[in-house]
Amino acid sequence: MSRYTAVTDADLAAMLEEVGVDSVERLFDEIPAAVRLDRPLELPDGLSEAEVYAHLRDLASRNSSAEDELCFLGAGMYDHYVPAVVDMLTSRSEFLTPYTPYQPEISQGGLQVMFEYQTAICELTGLPVSNASVYEGPSALGAAGYLARLANGRPRFVVTRGVHPHARETLRTLSAGYGTTVAEVALRDGVTDLDAWRAAIDDDVSAVFVAQPNFLGAIEDLEPLVEAARAHGALVVCMADPLTLGLLEAPGVLGVDVCVGEGQTLGNRLDFGGPSFGFFAAREEHLRRMPGRIAGETRDVDGRRGFVLTLQTREQHIRREKATSNICTAQALNALAGVVYLAWLGRRGLVELGELLVQRAAYARELLSTVDGISLAHDAPVVREFPIALDVDGVAGVRRVIARCAASGVNPGFALGREYDEYPNGLLVAITEQRSRADIERLAEVLGMAIAAERAELGVAS
Amino acid sequence: VSREETAMQRDRAVTIFEKGAPGRRAFTPPALDVPERPLDELIPRRLRRTTEPLLPEVSEPELVRHYVRISRRNFDLDSGFYPLGSCTMKHNPRLHERVAALAGHARLHPLQDPARAQGALELMWRLERALSEIAGLPHVSLQPSAGSHGELAGVLLTRAYHADRGQRRTKVLTPDTAHGTNPATVTMAGYELVKVATNSDGGVDVEDLRAKADDDVACLMLTNPNTLGLFDPNIEEIAKIVHGAGATLYYDGANLNAVMGISRPGDMGFDIVHFNLHKSFTQPHGGGGPGSGPIAVSDRIEPYLPRPVIVRRPRASGNGSADSYEYDLDEDRPKSIGRLRGFQGNYGCFVRSYAYICSLGAAGLRDASETAVLNANYLLARLRSLGVCDLLPPAYDRICMHEFVLSGAPMKRELGIKTLDLAKRLLDHGFHPPTVYFPLLVDEALLVEPTETETRETLDEFADAIAAILAEAREDPEIARNAPYTTPVRRLDEAQAAKRPVIRQPL
Numbered sequence: 001m002s003r004y005t006a007v008t009d010a011d012l013a014a015m016l017e018e019v020g021v022d023s024v025e026r027l028f029d030e031i032p033a034a035v036r037l038d039r040p041l042e043l044p045d046g047l048s049e050a051e052v053y054a055h056l057r058d059l060a061s062r063n064s065s066a067e068d069e070l071c072f073l074g075a076g077m078y079d080h081y082v083p084a085v086v087d088m089l090t091s092r093s094e095f096l097t098p099y100t101p102y103q104p105e106i107s108q109g110g111l112q113v114m115f116e117y118q119t120a121i122c123e124l125t126g127l128p129v130s131n132a133s134v135y136e137g138p139s140a141l142g143a144a145g146y147l148a149r150l151a152n153g154r155p156r157f158v159v160t161r162g163v164h165p166h167a168r169e170t171l172r173t174l175s176a177g178y179g180t181t182v183a184e185v186a187l188r189d190g191v192t193d194l195d196a197w198r199a200a201i202d203d204d205v206s207a208v209f210v211a212q213p214n215f216l217g218a219i220e221d222l223e224p225l226v227e228a229a230r231a232h233g234a235l236v237v238c239m240a241d242p243l244t245l246g247l248l249e250a251p252g253v254l255g256v257d258v259c260v261g262e263g264q265t266l267g268n269r270l271d272f273g274g275p276s277f278g279f280f281a282a283r284e285e286h287l288r289r290m291p292g293r294i295a296g297e298t299r300d301v302d303g304r305r306g307f308v309l310t311l312q313t314r315e316q317h318i319r320r321e322k323a324t325s326n327i328c329t330a331q332a333l334n335a336l337a338g339v340v341y342l343a344w345l346g347r348r349g350l351v352e353l354g355e356l357l358v359q360r361a362a363y364a365r366e367l368l369s370t371v372d373g374i375s376l377a378h379d380a381p382v383v384r385e386f387p388i389a390l391d392v393d394g395v396a397g398v399r400r401v402i403a404r405c406a407a408s409g410v411n412p413g414f415a416l417g418r419e420y421d422e423y424p425n426g427l428l429v430a431i432t433e434q435r436s437r438a439d440i441e442r443l444a445e446v447l448g449m450a451i452a453a454e455r456a457e458l459g460v461a462s
Numbered sequence: 463v464s465r466e467e468t469a470m471q472r473d474r475a476v477t478i479f480e481k482g483a484p485g486r487r488a489f490t491p492p493a494l495d496v497p498e499r500p501l502d503e504l505i506p507r508r509l510r511r512t513t514e515p516l517l518p519e520v521s522e523p524e525l526v527r528h529y530v531r532i533s534r535r536n537f538d539l540d541s542g543f544y545p546l547g548s549c550t551m552k553h554n555p556r557l558h559e560r561v562a563a564l565a566g567h568a569r570l571h572p573l574q575d576p577a578r579a580q581g582a583l584e585l586m587w588r589l590e591r592a593l594s595e596i597a598g599l600p601h602v603s604l605q606p607s608a609g610s611h612g613e614l615a616g617v618l619l620t621r622a623y624h625a626d627r628g629q630r631r632t633k634v635l636t637p638d639t640a641h642g643t644n645p646a647t648v649t650m651a652g653y654e655l656v657k658v659a660t661n662s663d664g665g666v667d668v669e670d671l672r673a674k675a676d677d678d679v680a681c682l683m684l685t686n687p688n689t690l691g692l693f694d695p696n697i698e699e700i701a702k703i704v705h706g707a708g709a710t711l712y713y714d715g716a717n718l719n720a721v722m723g724i725s726r727p728g729d730m731g732f733d734i735v736h737f738n739l740h741k742s743f744t745q746p747h748g749g750g751g752p753g754s755g756p757i758a759v760s761d762r763i764e765p766y767l768p769r770p771v772i773v774r775r776p777r778a779s780g781n782g783s784a785d786s787y788e789y790d791l792d793e794d795r796p797k798s799i800g801r802l803r804g805f806q807g808n809y810g811c812f813v814r815s816y817a818y819i820c821s822l823g824a825a826g827l828r829d830a831s832e833t834a835v836l837n838a839n840y841l842l843a844r845l846r847s848l849g850v851c852d853l854l855p856p857a858y859d860r861i862c863m864h865e866f867v868l869s870g871a872p873m874k875r876e877l878g879i880k881t882l883d884l885a886k887r888l889l890d891h892g893f894h895p896p897t898v899y900f901p902l903l904v905d906e907a908l909l910v911e912p913t914e915t916e917t918r919e920t921l922d923e924f925a926d927a928i929a930a931i932l933a934e935a936r937e938d939p940e941i942a943r944n945a946p947y948t949t950p951v952r953r954l955d956e957a958q959a960a961k962r963p964v965i966r967q968p969l
Contacts, residue, residue, distance in 0.1 A: 002826040004553050005833045006917045015840040015918060018847065024832050026722060027839055027861055030693045035730045041723045042595050046823030049557050056817055060566025061829035062581030064574060067565035075573055076804055085488070085526055091559060099549050100750040102897075104956075105949040106889055108475065115531075116477050119966040123515035129965065132750070135607035138804040146650060161714035166804040173768070173800035177618055177651035192575065219509050251509045262804070271562075272582050273572030273805025274607070275752030293750060298959035301944075305475045306951040310959040316610070316646035317900070321655040326646035329608040329740060333748025337484035343478050343518040343525050349489035351514055355501065356491055362504050363496035381505045397573075406578060414573055416648035437495040 002046065004373075012114065017230040066270060069406065069451025070439055074385050075215070076137065076164050077264045077273065080184040080243070081434050083344050086267045086337045095116055095336055100293070104308045105300075110332060112305035114295035116326065117339040124242050124342075125259040126250025127281040132293040133335040134327060137150075137239065138167035138436040140278030141209060142174040142235040143291045143325060144258045147282070148207035148288050149178055150324060151235060157182045157207055158200045158224075162193040162214030163239055165419040171209065180206060186422075190218040190378025190387075198228045207373035212251060213244060216416075217361075218378060226255045241267055241273060242279065242338075244383045246350035247358065258282045267341025268334050277331035277338060278311025280411055288314060291325030361431045364440045368429070373451035377426050378414075385430040387423060392454050394424040401427075404450035414449050463941055470535065470950045478528050479967040482520035500531030510871045535950040536749070537894055543920050546691060547865045547897035547909025548641065550719045550741035552830075555821070558744060558814035567813050572805035576790045582809065583789035589816045590756075594716075595828070598728025598734045604756045605768045605807040609716060610643040612736030612755030613683070614769060617651035617800075618799045619734060619759065620710045621680045622766040626797065631680035631709070635664055638682050639690060639901045641716060641915035644683045653680060656839040660903060664858040665694040668703070675707040685714040686730065687721070687863035689901045689909070691838070701731025710734060710763070718742045719913070720835055720864035723828030733760045739808075743815035754811035769798040770806070833914035834864040837921060840913050842866050842927040853877065853932055857904040864913070868896075877935040879942045884931055886953065887945035891927040 001007055007015065012024075018269035021027060026038075039246025047055070047094060066079040073079075089095065094109055101107030114132040123132035134140045141164075157175060159168050161184050172182050191209065199206060208229040213219050222238065229236045237258045238251040243265040245251075251259040258267045264276035281381030282290060288311065296310030316323040345353060361384050368388055369376050390398055405412045431440065501510075520528070537544075544551035549642035562568065570582055590602035605610035617634065624631050634653040636644045637661055648655045652765065656674055659667040661677045664691070665688070682704045687693045703710045713732040719742040739745045740753035747753070760766065770791040775790050791806070822830060841864060845851050853873040856866055885895035885908075897909040912921055935942045946952060 001834075002829055004555065004822075005829060005914050007833055007836065011918045013509040015836055019836075019839045020843065021839075021861075023697035024836055026575040026696055027832075027835050028693075030695050030861065031721075031725050032695055032698060034698060035725050037598075037724060037726055037729065037851060041824035043592055043819065043824040043827070046826040047820050049821070052557060052817050053563040054563060054818045055820060056561035056567075056585075059581035059585045060564040062584070063566040063570045064578035065565050065567075065569040066571060067526065067569045071571060072583075073571045073573055077572055079569070079571065083489075085522060087563075089524070089533070090625070092530070092533050094538045095749055096746045097539035098749045099544070099551060099747045100537075100547070103751070103885070103889065103895060104954050105886070105946050105951055106894070107535075107749070108950045109532040109534065112475060112477065112532050112535070113749075115965070115967070116479065119477070120517060122513075123517060123969070135611060135751075136597060136608075137800065137804055138958045139607065139611070164804065166801055169801040170803055173618065173802055174650075176799070177614075177621060179652055212687070219505060221509065229950055245511070246515060247505065247510055250515075253511070263616035269568045269810075270571050271568055271684050272570040272574075272579065272809035274803075274808040275810050277752075294963075294965055296959040297964040298955045301953050302471075302599060304471065304951050306954045307475070308954050308956050308959050310956070310963055310965065313960070316642035318642070319646075320642050321645035321649045322645040323642070323649070323913075326610040326643045326650050327608070328610045329738075329747070330751040331748075332750030332751055332752075333746075334888075336749070339478075340525070340529060342819070343520060343528075344488045344522070345517065346487045346489055347514055347517045347519050349491065350517055351485060352491045353489075356494060358501065359496055359498060360502050360558045361500055363562055381509065383505075397507060403577075404573065406575070411571070411574070415515055426735055427514055434494050437491070440496075 001235055013284050036155055060324045070410045072429050072443055073411050075428055076262060077270055078430055078432050079270060080432045082263055082267055082269050085344055089340050090333055090337050093230050094260055095333060101309060108306060111295045112338060113336050115297060117335045120339050120342045121279045121281050124245040125281040126252025127259055128284050129287050130281040130462055131290050132295055133291055133331040134278040134280050135331060136171040136274055136276050136278045138164060140260035141163045141167040141239050141282050142170045143280060144260050145171050145175055145207060147258060147286060147289050148235045149180060152206050154206035155180060156204050158185060158205050159209040160185045160191050161187050162220060163211045164215050167239060168316050179445050188403060190216050190380040191220050192225060194224055197225060201228055201232050201234060205234040207237050207239045211239045213241060213383055214299045216378060216387050217382040218380035219248060219382065222254045230255060244354060247383065249356035254324055261444060262336050266338035268337050275334055276329060276335035279324050287374060289324050290314060292330055356433055357431065361386060364431050367444050368441060373450040373455065377423060385428060387426045389425045390451055392425060392451060392456060397454060398425060398427055401454050403452045404453055408446045412445045414444060463947055477967050478518045479969060482518050483523060484519055486519045486521050488520060488522040488525050508747060528681060534749040542892050542925055543916060544894040544898050545910050545912045546894060547911040548716055550911060550913055552744060553915035554744050554746040558817050561817050562810050562813040569678055580789055583772055585816055586812055587774055587789055590772065592819045592834050593737055593756055594758055599727030599735060599758040599760055601764040601767060602756055602758045603767045604812060605802055606755035606757060607803055607808055608753035609736055609738045609755045610647060610755045611802060613643055613647040615802055616712045616734040616736060617647055617681060618813055619650060619763050619766045622799050623682055623763055624867055631678050633679050634661040635682040639688055639903050641689060641714060643910055644714060664690045664692045665696055668696050668699055671700060675703050677708060679709045681710045681712050683712040683714060685717050687717045690858055690867050691862040691865040692858055692860060693863055698728045702943060709852050710803050716741060720831055722831040723824060724831055733763055739811045739815040744818045745811045745814050752808055752811060754808040765797040766799050768802050769793055769795040771795060820893060830914045837912045837914060837916060838862050838864050838866055841921045841925060843858040848925055848929040850929050850932060865902050865909060865911035868908040869904050870908060874906055878939045881908055881934045883945065887931045888927060889946040890948045893924055893927060948966060
């Protein structure tokens, strides 16, 4: 008996008698001896709750979190403030502990949350159809590729290098299974090179993939990118940051077929990369090709409004090998955090927060560009994130500068050269509403000193 | 049966978008502390949106009350018994929520320099080692986000393994009892599905397998114990046939809760295993996620694992203490199938499941599986003693593992109520029903998984409730046919929802 089980000796005796066997061991007689484990698992002994807490706390203390340092690191996940109401609501047993709502009569809370979430995602993206969530951002892009495969079966995808590197790689991993190839289009001045983009698209292209804002923080001019794809009948998939969609034109209005993205920026904590949620919205014509759960409104036998999982003939548990996706468990609790966060921000708040990010990022960009050894890597418009170029020796130099800043309690950003050979000296800096003007000024000071120290050392070395 | 509306039923569903009023808000923006520049200068007007998204406009008290009220329209595991077969609805220890919320875990950025995320990487490494030991397979990737994602990883690994040997195999085998995710995964990974029949004992029909396992078969996907709740005693023979054909053997870990510390998939001959941390390892299911679906693999599959992988190296100045290792993420994996998602996986789930394994240890995990199997057999025996099994016979009359399947066919024939009616009437008794109409092989199926964390008293109450519903139906089958009566809403028109989909609030 552990603290999570309850079979006393008296229970055991009564239960075995009811079953009609003389020991628990007998219940496993069907398992052939050759495949039985004849020793205990080689794992440490169990611990008390206090001991487990202390161990997990010790492990936590050996991480440097956004609580411990001034964090300007983004590159796909961002240190936005998560309001207390999100923690309070997502930790309620009623939301935390049920399974997927297979019995709608006792799952109206969760189903209504899905319905509200779908409404919010449709509003943000400007598209009429949303599912109830997928795993996270990059695999949402992969799922959009599979929708395109089902829609037209053409042999090639085209993706701009403005799409998050993890999402591009995920698309390649998943499409390797069904045989669609992936071609990449380069960036120019921080945004997708329109000439190269047009040249890459022909009638063999199943879908094209863009990001808004792109990985370098730049706001893409989506209209010509969309137009080039539609001229050849390719589907257009846009990976968008939902928190910027109070400011930026809705992808649906610009003619994209599918809009997906990482939902972490909507009220989900960093959690070293997950769990968060991915969102997936599309034009009406793709409704029956959508992956995952969709909640729909209906009535009960007495005429009361209610919600159910609907269009389930798309799904694996009904359609099996002909399903539009294999997804089963998705990210319902994280999507709840998302819709609570959006309701907390509210209609004006989403715009106001976006504008604050734009102003602070503009200030940071201007200030950093005046620092000795720093130049801007592009000057395209941005919302909260932008790359700078450091006058140091390649990605190794940038990483050393980052380590120097860490010693002063500042995490200045992401070394772009890790993913982009074309930006070996790049540092991607993200400004959230949790970074004040004073924090930004501290970043400029610490980064300036770190670059100077790095250059002095190299100067001495050479 | 009272037809009076309950208070909850009188409280009609109103969405957050139908509440509030223009100008209300829960959010106060931080002050603009930098010199303001005209927005048009920073983002050209033509890239900006002209109509704002119609999000709700509510105060914080309104927001809290709305979601608390609708939360009460959910049934949940903390409130009652949830014997949903194949889903392993075991207790979710609250300690796990506390440790996962520690800032060192919860506010750790996924791209933090590994040198400053040593605690997280060590936790992941330790979890990998524990899962490896439980699976009996040497290598683990924590990256997949859920069971179905782990399955897809497994089939893509199989594809990469064969391709590396210059082989282009086109078919994947699954039993006809498989979870729906298995066949769906096969198609997504670009393979043709071939079904293998089930024998009269509920296991794989070995002769059918032998006939179908040719050199065009890439993989057999299997659950053991299977979806009928039965351990397949022919597993060694099955593994021999599959390996003899040069194919891989894939283990769907949805039913691992029956065999932890008792029998290991690796020892049964499986090459690839996925775990459901949201089933066997207590990650709360959240009403449909998050989950996490790590995979364990054999040596021959290891080169193809998704990247990055966690590596541990002795520190240069090692002194034998725990600090004498350092952990890193290895991206340089030339044969890797690549990433399946962003970053390193659902770390928040890793924290919870690792805490669970620390709490239980080797003996506790074995106790969990033994108790899960004992509880299932006890519940089945109770149902038998109460005469329930005359109308709801077990589909296979053997000792079961952690779950069992009943057939509602005799009940339907003799009492005129279907499995669905029984399930809906159980709602009025305060129980979550078992999984219904799965596995497909069994007519009017009920798949019952009590889990190890339920008391004998709860199992007795559930058995009594089923007996009471059958007795009631013998008197008046209409009661069950029209159930439920006490839930926030009653039976819902699912056909209408699918025919004319309304999937968002009109604004």
